[in-house]
Amino acid sequence: MSAQQTLATSYLGPVRELAAAVHRSPALDNDFYRLWASAPLPYPQVETFAREFYARTVNTSVMVALSVLHTDDLAARVECVKNLYSEYGNGDPAKAHLLLLERFLTDLLTRLRGAPFTVDELRAAEPLASTRAFGKGQRALFTDSDQRVVQGALLGQEHLAYSMLVRLYEGVRNYKHLYGEDEFHEECEYFYVHIGEAEKEHKAEAIVSAAAVCHGDDDLDRVREGFDGFLGLTADYWTGVHEAMLAAR
DSSP: OOHHHHHHHTTHHHHHHHHGGGGGSTTTSSHHHHHHHHSOOOHHHHHHHHHHHHHHHTTHHHHHHHHHHTOOOHHHHHHHHHHHHHHTGGGOGGGOHHHHHHHHHHHHHHHHHTSOOOHHHHHHSOOOHHHHHHHHHHHHHHTOSOHHHHHHHHHHHHHHHHHHHHHHHHHHGGGGGGSOHHHHHHHTHHHHHIIIIIHHHHHHHHHHHHHHTOSSHHHHHHHHHHHHHHHHHHHHHHHHHHHHHHHTO
16 A cells, blocks of 8 residues: 555544534534424425425436546545446446436325326426525535545535435335335335445445545545535525425415
8 A cells, every 4th residue: 555545544534523523514403304204294395395305316416427527536536436336226227316216206296196296397396596506506516626625525415315315214204104015115215225225335435535535634624625515505405495395385
């Protein structure tokens, strides 16, 4: 192992500590998650969530791809490519994560509305200004000229994702009565893929790729800049979603 590789490896611990900060952030500890978990919500509120979450998530794989393009370090790139391959169903188009989400959201909204809800309806909705601001800020972080900022943003995205999906799934269980026992779990594949395997791997890969670009404390500070930036954008996004859901009663 080269001296440079050894130094990067020495930053695995500090990067793990940084990643753990997601649990103290309003990006996870917020009013949206408390509302989502509280009880079955009226259809207009669930539809509002679905539209905004879809608008937010539709670019996730694109952001991972951008992290590959905007990272020069080879070891970091390799970890990002693993993440990207997973996002696209490990080579199976039918298992691409965005497709699994589309299936879940349209099925849930169809059951709640009592009439078909299509993917086109998800795609046609104009996102909230706060959701658009999230997307703009996210792209800026993932195309930053400094690969350390890019890797910090990826670290934030992946370490929020696991806890986010656990919380979303717990809220989804409020609608289990709309499904048969086996049917509910079949329709929740999007959550199980992430909670059971994908996001665990993505979290580990993001730590390795972020540590790979750290060769000194100044590098870690720039990783932190991207990480904190992504958490701040996410907190503002969920505030916007929560306010819109309350207005949709």
